[in-house]
Amino acid sequence: MSELETVVSKPKQVVVVGGGFGGLQAVRALRRAPVEVTLVDRQNFHLFQPLAYQVATGALSATEVAVPLRSIVKRQRNARVLLAEVTGVDLERRELALGPLPNRRGGGTLPYDVLVVATGSRYSYFGHDGWKEFAPELKSLRGALDIRARILGAFEAAEVEDDPVLEQAWLTFVIVGAGPTGVEMAGQIAELGRDTLRRDFRSVDTRAAKVLLVETADRVLGGFTPSLSIKALQSLERIGVTPLLGHTVVDVSAEAVVVEDEPGGRSEIAARTVIWAAGVTTSSLTGKLADAAGVPVDRAGRISVQPDLTLAGQPDVYALGDMARIEHAPLPGLAPVAMQEGRYVGRAISDRLAGKDPAPFRYRDKGNLATIGRLHAVAEVGPLRIAGFVAWVLWLGVHLAYLIGFQNRLLVLLRWSFSFVTHGRGARVINPQRPSGASDGPQTIV
Numbered sequence: 001m002s003e004l005e006t007v008v009s010k011p012k013q014v015v016v017v018g019g020g021f022g023g024l025q026a027v028r029a030l031r032r033a034p035v036e037v038t039l040v041d042r043q044n045f046h047l048f049q050p051l052a053y054q055v056a057t058g059a060l061s062a063t064e065v066a067v068p069l070r071s072i073v074k075r076q077r078n079a080r081v082l083l084a085e086v087t088g089v090d091l092e093r094r095e096l097a098l099g100p101l102p103n104r105r106g107g108g109t110l111p112y113d114v115l116v117v118a119t120g121s122r123y124s125y126f127g128h129d130g131w132k133e134f135a136p137e138l139k140s141l142r143g144a145l146d147i148r149a150r151i152l153g154a155f156e157a158a159e160v161e162d163d164p165v166l167e168q169a170w171l172t173f174v175i176v177g178a179g180p181t182g183v184e185m186a187g188q189i190a191e192l193g194r195d196t197l198r199r200d201f202r203s204v205d206t207r208a209a210k211v212l213l214v215e216t217a218d219r220v221l222g223g224f225t226p227s228l229s230i231k232a233l234q235s236l237e238r239i240g241v242t243p244l245l246g247h248t249v250v251d252v253s254a255e256a257v258v259v260e261d262e263p264g265g266r267s268e269i270a271a272r273t274v275i276w277a278a279g280v281t282t283s284s285l286t287g288k289l290a291d292a293a294g295v296p297v298d299r300a301g302r303i304s305v306q307p308d309l310t311l312a313g314q315p316d317v318y319a320l321g322d323m324a325r326i327e328h329a330p331l332p333g334l335a336p337v338a339m340q341e342g343r344y345v346g347r348a349i350s351d352r353l354a355g356k357d358p359a360p361f362r363y364r365d366k367g368n369l370a371t372i373g374r375l376h377a378v379a380e381v382g383p384l385r386i387a388g389f390v391a392w393v394l395w396l397g398v399h400l401a402y403l404i405g406f407q408n409r410l411l412v413l414l415r416w417s418f419s420f421v422t423h424g425r426g427a428r429v430i431n432p433q434r435p436s437g438a439s440d441g442p443q444t445i446v
């Protein structure tokens with residue numbers, strides 16, 4: 001390349017799809033690289049998913065866990081944000097197909113030199129997508145607000161119900177899946193009924209709320225060591241949650257859940273509120289990318305990537321986070337995995353532009369945490385296995401540290417401190433614009 005060509009050549013266009021944990025870190029790691037970065041996301045905010053359940057149970061408001069992407073990258077001069085859904089990818093032409101843009105015009109295409117895809121995962125209803133209507137999930141902010149409306153609405157319905165059988169159905173909450181999200185949700189709903197709402201209602205005794213945690217496996221928190229699963233189970237029972245281990249949900253409707261604990265051994269639970277926190281799969285874009293590159297996906301829909309997180313035969317296409325699976329070295333779908341992968345990819349792109357060959361990605365395991373209601377958590381940090389108050393304090397510290405934005409950290413700390421003293425939950429508004437089961441579309445959030 002001549003000197004003149006070097007001077008006038010355009011910086012490489014790096015397109016990052018997904019402003020979640022992984023994509024954002026990739027963008028940030030490119031802040032000093034001689035590239036132009038376009039961050040494309042179908043929503044205008046980064047959602048701190050680990051605290052979505054607190055929005056769903058009124059402990060935090062939506063704006064405390066969702067931060068506008070534009071404000072996150074506003075100081076990064078080589079980055080811009082595009083609000084659009086990526087609907088397809090053409091690896092030969094090096095361009096993405098976009099859905100409608102905010103001005104309601106057709107999205108067209110977006111060219112790239114280097115592509116980073118980090119579109120995360122969603123819950124899988126194991127082929128029963130019809131259940132979604134009756135059992136919303138917590139993966140999105142919309143899901144969290146829908147769940148909040150359903151939980152609070154169920155207590156309101158119980159308050160005005162004359163028929164004791166129906167009253168109990170309104171006061172029965174079924175959570176499907178006893179991973180960290182299911183356990184956290186169950187603990188919070190139990191405390192909502194026993195503690196927060198106790199004095200707010202006149203006719204109904206909210207302490208009569210039944211919280212059932214249904215899990216196919218024989219223990220809760222299957223990703224933790226068995227001793228911590230036992231501790232978590234004891235804590236759940238202490239705060240009034242009923243775990244149904246070894247039970248599989250085989251049907252969900254507006255009025256009931258059917259569970260099976262052995263072939264043919266089915267029972268029906270009358271429940272008006274069901275929350276889905278079981279099984280994950282990836283977005284349709286992951287499948288399209290895999291097809292285009294001719295690389296396999298695993299049973300959870302995750303695309304296979306090389307040790308340097310590129311797709312086989314596509315050195316300029318990276319996939320990371322929940323949607324990707326490193327061949328022969330799979331990692332769990334956790335925020336620290338996505339974040340470390342995002343940082344790695346940002347550095348790898350810079351290294352390659354500087355003519356260096358990046359070393360393969362290596363994950364540094366910093367541990368695993370889950371909280372079970374107020375004051376109790378379990379933690380695995382290196383060889384340490386901690387349960388109880390100390391683990392809970394650790395959980396608080398880690399979540400505050402990882403929450404994006406100083407203002408949000410401060411607000412969440414204040415909110416938690418206030419709730420700690422008063423046992424209250426400040427965000428218990430049932431959004432009038434979003435009745436449960438409402439269809440997609442713009443919404444205001446509180």
Ligand SMILES: Cc1cc2nc3c(=O)[nH]c(=O)nc-3n(C[C@H](O)[C@H](O)[C@H](O)COP(=O)(O)OP(=O)(O)OC[C@H]3O[C@@H](n4cnc5c(N)ncnc54)[C@H](O)[C@@H]3O)c2cc1C
Pocket residue numbers: 017018019020021022023040041042043045046047049050051052053084085086087118119120121138139180181283285320321322323333334335336338369
């Ligand atoms: C309720 C819940 C609780 C959790 N708790 C914990 C926890 O306590 N600790 C922990 O470590 N992990 C936790 N996780 C897991 C953690 O949140 C994920 O591992 C992490 O979010 C994965 O990051 P990611 O970047 O791969 O995807 P995400 O953070 O999910 O981001 C994906 C982004 O891609 C965007 N997107 C998707 N498709 C498209 C498209 N076609 N076009 C444009 N944009 C698109 C989405 O809008 C989103 O912003 C939890 C997850 C959930 C759902």
